[in-house]
Amino acid sequence: xxxxxxxxxxxxxxxxxxxxxxxxxxxxxxxxxxxxxxxxxxxxxxxxxxxxxxxxxxxxxxxxxxxxxxxxxxxxxxxxxxxxxxxxxxxxxxxxxxxxxxxxxxxxxxxxxxxxxxxxxxxxxxxxxxxxxxxxxxxxxxxxxxxxxxxxxxxxxxxxxxxxxxxxxxxxxxxxxxxxxxxxxxxxxxxxxxxxxxxxxxxxxxxxxxxxxxxxxxxxxxxxxxxxxxxxxxxxxxxxxxxxxxxxxxxxxxxxxxxxxxxxxxxxxxxxxxxxxxxxxxxxxxxxxxxxxxxxxxxxxxxxxxxxxxxxxxxxxxxxxxxxxxxxxxxxxxxxxxxxxxxxxxxxxxxxxxxxxxxxxxxxxxxxxxxxxxxxxxxxxxxxxxxxxxxxxxxxxxxxxxxxxxxxxxxxxxxxxxxxxxxxxxxxxxxxxxxxxxxxxxxxxxxxxxxxxxxxxxxxxxxxxxxxxxxxxxxxxxxxxxxxxxxxxxxxxxxxxxxxxxxxxxxxxxxxxxxxxxxxxxxxxxxxxxxxxxxxxxxxxxxxxxxxxxxxxxxxxxxxxxxxxxxxxxxxxxxxxxxxxxxxxxxxxxxxxxxxxxxxxxxxxxxxxxxxxxxxxxxxxxxxxxxxxxxxxxxxxxxxxxxxxxxxxxxxxxxxxxxxxxxxxxxxxxxxxxxxxxxxxxxxxxxxxxxxxxxxxxxxxxxxxxxxxxxxxxxxxxxxxxxxxxxxxxxxxxxxxxxxxxxxxxxxxxxxxxxxxxxxxxxxxxxxxxxxxxxxxxxxxxxxxxxxxxxxxxxxxxxxxxxxxxxxxxxxxxxxxxxxxxxxxxxxxxxxxxxxx
Numbered sequence: 001x002x003x004x005x006x007x008x009x010x011x012x013x014x015x016x017x018x019x020x021x022x023x024x025x026x027x028x029x030x031x032x033x034x035x036x037x038x039x040x041x042x043x044x045x046x047x048x049x050x051x052x053x054x055x056x057x058x059x060x061x062x063x064x065x066x067x068x069x070x071x072x073x074x075x076x077x078x079x080x081x082x083x084x085x086x087x088x089x090x091x092x093x094x095x096x097x098x099x100x101x102x103x104x105x106x107x108x109x110x111x112x113x114x115x116x117x118x119x120x121x122x123x124x125x126x127x128x129x130x131x132x133x134x135x136x137x138x139x140x141x142x143x144x145x146x147x148x149x150x151x152x153x154x155x156x157x158x159x160x161x162x163x164x165x166x167x168x169x170x171x172x173x174x175x176x177x178x179x180x181x182x183x184x185x186x187x188x189x190x191x192x193x194x195x196x197x198x199x200x201x202x203x204x205x206x207x208x209x210x211x212x213x214x215x216x217x218x219x220x221x222x223x224x225x226x227x228x229x230x231x232x233x234x235x236x237x238x239x240x241x242x243x244x245x246x247x248x249x250x251x252x253x254x255x256x257x258x259x260x261x262x263x264x265x266x267x268x269x270x271x272x273x274x275x276x277x278x279x280x281x282x283x284x285x286x287x288x289x290x291x292x293x294x295x296x297x298x299x300x301x302x303x304x305x306x307x308x309x310x311x312x313x314x315x316x317x318x319x320x321x322x323x324x325x326x327x328x329x330x331x332x333x334x335x336x337x338x339x340x341x342x343x344x345x346x347x348x349x350x351x352x353x354x355x356x357x358x359x360x361x362x363x364x365x366x367x368x369x370x371x372x373x374x375x376x377x378x379x380x381x382x383x384x385x386x387x388x389x390x391x392x393x394x395x396x397x398x399x400x401x402x403x404x405x406x407x408x409x410x411x412x413x414x415x416x417x418x419x420x421x422x423x424x425x426x427x428x429x430x431x432x433x434x435x436x437x438x439x440x441x442x443x444x445x446x447x448x449x450x451x452x453x454x455x456x457x458x459x460x461x462x463x464x465x466x467x468x469x470x471x472x473x474x475x476x477x478x479x480x481x482x483x484x485x486x487x488x489x490x491x492x493x494x495x496x497x498x499x500x501x502x503x504x505x506x507x508x509x510x511x512x513x514x515x516x517x518x519x520x521x522x523x524x525x526x527x528x529x530x531x532x533x534x535x536x537x538x539x540x541x542x543x544x545x546x547x548x549x550x551x552x553x554x555x556x557x558x559x560x561x562x563x564x565x566x567x568x569x570x571x572x573x574x575x576x577x578x579x580x581x582x583x584x585x586x587x588x589x590x591x592x593x594x595x596x597x598x599x600x601x602x603x604x605x606x607x608x609x610x611x612x613x614x615x616x617x618x619x620x621x622x623x624x625x626x627x628x629x630x631x632x633x634x635x636x637x638x639x640x641x642x643x644x645x646x647x648x649x650x651x652x653x654x655x656x657x658x659x660x661x662x663x664x665x666x667x668x669x670x671x672x673x674x675x676x677x678x679x680x681x682x683x684x685x686x687x688x689x690x691x692x693x694x695x696x697x698x699x700x701x702x703x704x705x706x707x708x709x710x711x712x713x714x715x716x717x718x719x720x721x722x723x724x725x726x727x728x729x730x731x732x733x734x735x736x737x738x739x740x741x742x743x744x745x746x747x748x749x750x751x752x753x754x755x756x757x758x759x760x761x762x763x764x765x766x767x768x769x770x771x772x773x774x775x776x777x778x779x780x781x782x783x784x785x786x787x788x789x790x791x792x793x794x795x796x797x798x799x800x801x802x803x804x805x806x807x808x809x810x811x812x813x814x815x816x817x818x819x820x821x822x823x824x825x826x827x828x829x830x831x832x833x834x835x836x837x
Contacts, residue, residue: 006031015204090249106118223325256302275403276400330394335381409487507686509612512613530593531564606667763784
């Protein structure tokens with residue numbers, strides 16, 4: 001065994017070997033892979049090998065697209081047959097909601113360049129003659145999709161990696177991983193020791209054991225997945241004799257199964273409720289090519305619908321039932337990126353669709369390791385999207401839930417119920433009593449909207465689901481049994497109630513609990529200079545001023561966004577998005593100097609945040625504090641510590657809704673008192689709580705950007721319209737790149753559109769935008785109905801040639817094309833008169 005390598009990949013499944021291949025392809029020939037048994041002996045060998053391009057994530061969709069294209073190129077490069085059967089993939093729709101989901105996806109596919117065909121039931125019958133089409137609305141088809149042989153693919157990747165100088169050690173068990181004082185990682189195996197600059201964990205079912213070696217919790221626990229292989233069927237054998245093409249992969253999403261041909265028979269792969277997690281403590285040391293006992297009873301509802309749709313499936317015997325482990329995460333997406341808190345330790349774990357994702361994940365992780373940043377925004381798969389709350393019990397509940405929901409509708413307003421409520425603020429019960437309908441973010445409960453007292457869905461809609469098996473299109477009932485929310489890709493039942501919340505904020509005053517905001521204090525003698533060196537915006541020289549600042553990538557994209565407030569001399573209070581707490585704080589730790597001149601103290605749990613907003617917010621707050629709230633004493637974008645009754649809070653005159661107001665950042669133990677005082681003092685002003693959905697509606701009206709949407713590593717900061725937050729006269733991360741990019745001409749322009757003619761639908765994000773000639777000229781990043789301006793709005797990235805004010809465009813929403821017009825930024829109150837009032 002070598003004594004040193006530049007990088008070591010641990011794990012010899014398809015994901016690990018792809019990572020090794022792509023590191024070698026990037027020019028790192030001195031890379032090593034260590035596999036405890038044989039390549040593919042974990043979960044890769046029993047994978048069905050499907051290559052589903054379908055994904056509602058813009059970023060994950062790009063990874064899948066790369067994989068499918070790359071696997072064909074790999075076959076040509078290595079001369080090894082990877083068993084790629086490009087037979088197409090057909091997804092059936094039995095319900096209107098499912099069709100909406102497919103049409104929403106089709107927009108994403110168009111923006112990333114994935115071909116999708118729309119099929120009628122008759123066309124389905126033509127390409128899948130054994131399929132009964134009764135009850136179908138139609139289908140979508142990926143002509144470039146199909147399946148692959150996982151073992152053959154892995155061996156081809158291994159050959160490609162070796163040809164580029166990489167080394168693979170099989171039958172070698174890693175027994176320890178530790179980082180030495182010099183920063184190098186030492187990997188101890190049963191064959192000796194080896195050091196490396198970088199470690200990449202691709203250990204599948206062993207992920208949690210790997211994490212234990214280095215002291216981190218990797219939020220991955222596998223779930224048992226079964227699929228059935230039948231004996232040959234005469235009709236399929238006859239088709240082959242006649243030389244007819246193989247029928248594509250068939251997916252009846254509404255019944256939660258896939259089916260394809262296999263050796264003259266069929267494979268049926270259901271995703272059933274009740275499938276248990278496995279390997280919670282990791283597989284045994286002897287585990288190799290391991291399967292579990294099958295449980296056909298659990299599959300019977302799916303088998304019955306499969307026989308109804310494809311009668312041939314019920315006409316032949318079962319040859320084999322595979323029940324093997326598939327790695328899962330709480331949200332079903334993989335974990336690709338840096339391990340939080342560790343230097344040069346990388347994760348490529350949690351792949352429930354590992355064969356499809358392996359190529360793209362290996363590609364982007366290699367880009368990240370070698371070049372310092374990926375080229376695709378991987379926020380949706382970043383390991384730091386989870387936090388310490390993702391404990392073993394949480395993972396068991398959420399991973400089983402994620403598995404059971406693989407085929408269910410993924411509504412944009414969906415809020416899954418498992419492992420909730422977990423993290424609640426002191427006023428959680430008060431908000432519930434006021435009608436709060438909650439969602440979850442980073443483990444926190446947040447009120448999305450408020451149902452009027454006694455409100456419930458009409459009787460005809462209670463318990464009626466869009467999925468045939470799962471009944472999945474309504475939110476779980478409240479504690480008193482009322483069903484109050486129906487999920488949809490369109491304007492749903494809560495739409496008008498959200499509008500009423502917006503109207504009350506605009507005319508009176510509203511209160512919003514934003515305690516999940518991520519919060520950290522930065523202090524020390526070097527704090528100010530360090531912050532100046534990493535942020536594109538200038539740090540205010542005057543204490544009490546508030547600024548919005550961004551950390552850019554070396555290439556000039558946007559990596560993070562913070563609100564910065566110097567709340568005491570040399571002590572900076574920094575706030576960022578609640579869902580990005582682990583990501584943003586880990587980023588700061590990685591950038592911080594190691595000489596002790598800067599001290600970072602995360603304080604998210606210590607402080608609550610109540611947003612008080614609306615034209616009467618000043619009148620209300622005056623009743624509770626002696627501090628002058630007048631403009632001359634307390635202008636916009638400033639903060640002060642004030643008394644609220646007998647409690648205390650830092651009042652920041654800033655918000656994400658575009659109205660007069662303050663964010664009250666207070667000791668969390670005082671929250672209930674402050675909330676009660678606000679509600680009591682605000683009664684005469686019409687105070688009511690409002691939720692996240694109202695906030696989002698108002699934010700879109702102000703053209704406010706969000707991380708992962710309008711702000712991304714894929715867009716230059718100037719493309720995202722951050723001109724006023726960039727100070728090119730000073731030095732900061734990405735400064736030269738962002739300036740040079742602007743001088744050479746931007747490729748995209750952040751814009752706000754009015755979408756015309758809509759009656760029951762609004763853009764959500766990732767919809768395609770066209771010019772009058774039908775050419776694709778951009779994509780929607782966020783959208784919604786603007787209640788204050790009375791318009792359906794969309795935030796978008798457009799080609800510069802189509803971004804001028806008044807430009808007439810087209811936006812496709814759920815398959816229907818609507819006229820759209822480019823508006824000026826901030827359709828509501830562009831001069832910020834309300835904020836400055």
